[in-house]
Amino acid sequence: MKAITEAILRTELKTARPEVYYIPEGKILSPAAREYLNQLQIDIDFEKNRSKREAKPTVKYDEREASSTQSPGPAAMQSKYVDYETGAFFPEKPECMTQLFGNKLVYKNDPIIKYRGKIDKVQAQVVYTQAMADSFEKSQALTDDLDDILRVLREMMRSEVMGEPFSNDTILGLNHDELRAHSHDPMKYYKIKQMVLPDHSMGIVYSLLNILRTSIREAEVLAVDAFTDNKKCERQDIVEELNRLSSAIHIMMCKYLAKEY
Numbered sequence: 001m002k003a004i005t006e007a008i009l010r011t012e013l014k015t016a017r018p019e020v021y022y023i024p025e026g027k028i029l030s031p032a033a034r035e036y037l038n039q040l041q042i043d044i045d046f047e048k049n050r051s052k053r054e055a056k057p058t059v060k061y062d063e064r065e066a067s068s069t070q071s072p073g074p075a076a077m078q079s080k081y082v083d084y085e086t087g088a089f090f091p092e093k094p095e096c097m098t099q100l101f102g103n104k105l106v107y108k109n110d111p112i113i114k115y116r117g118k119i120d121k122v123q124a125q126v127v128y129t130q131a132m133a134d135s136f137e138k139s140q141a142l143t144d145d146l147d148d149i150l151r152v153l154r155e156m157m158r159s160e161v162m163g164e165p166f167s168n169d170t171i172l173g174l175n176h177d178e179l180r181a182h183s184h185d186p187m188k189y190y191k192i193k194q195m196v197l198p199d200h201s202m203g204i205v206y207s208l209l210n211i212l213r214t215s216i217r218e219a220e221v222l223a224v225d226a227f228t229d230n231k232k233c234e235r236q237d238i239v240e241e242l243n244r245l246s247s248a249i250h251i252m253m254c255k256y257l258a259k260e261y
Contacts, residue, residue: 002229003112005163006032013040022047026229028084030163031101081105101161111226112160118219119157125215126150129208136205139261145172145252149212152245156238166237171248182254183247190258195250206256213249216242 004027020043023029029037029044037044045053081090083097084104090097097105098113106113130146133139152168159166171179186192198210220242227235255261 002026002227002234003028003030003163004033005030005165005234006036007165008234009033009036013042017042019043020045020053022050028100028104032163101163111222115219115222115226116157116160118215118222119153122212122215122219123150123153123157125208125212126153129205129212132208133205136203137261142205142252142256142261145255148172149245149248152241156241160235160238166235166241168241171244172251174248174251176244179244179247179251182251186251186254190254190260192254192257196253196257202257206253209249209253209256213246213253216246216249220246 004023009021017040021037022045024047034044081093081097081099081103082088082105083090084100084106090105093099093105096107098108100106100110100112126146126149130143133142133146148171152171155168156166158164169175174182182189184194186194198207200207220239223235223239223242224233227233227238233239
């Protein structure tokens, strides 16, 4: 399932403003995108309802109802949750489903939910690495750098859930060009060979940093799965930042071996 963000809508609607925005099959609207359409007073419906709707007089459609000329039935009035794929109503949330946006539900194996779960796990790994580093190293500089990694992950998660663009200028005090330079030439900046293969003799903290680096790489793959459709990535901002985060962790590993912590 791929999310249509406000940024995507602004690009699509730059030259034309339809009376109805039809959501393509397999797509969803982010909360910000839905609010943007509401501000423009553009009705929302699904692509599968286009022919039926255009054959009838113009009426207001709910985003999930194909026959909104009728009043909601008792089940809809009493329901707290809606299946984002089918429009089915639920008085209680099924155990196999979870909230995507608001009261809209998807199955827990949805690609976006898998991505969110991984970002949540990476944040937990950062905190665990901090706790272990406090026990073994007691380095404030290391803790501060991990705090910066955690900041970026939390801001990234918020932007995705809210359907907002993500922007971040620096990680570990380095801009994007500097991150790339430091990561690609650690010998120049830290007197360390590039991507030294981890070994148990390097210690628990170095090992945990490497686990964190590989976990962020996994999150990047899940982000591509969640946000890419027809070879077009709709959240390039998130995918790029995950790539920069893994570079930042590599830099931290180099700094650790260089005894800068």
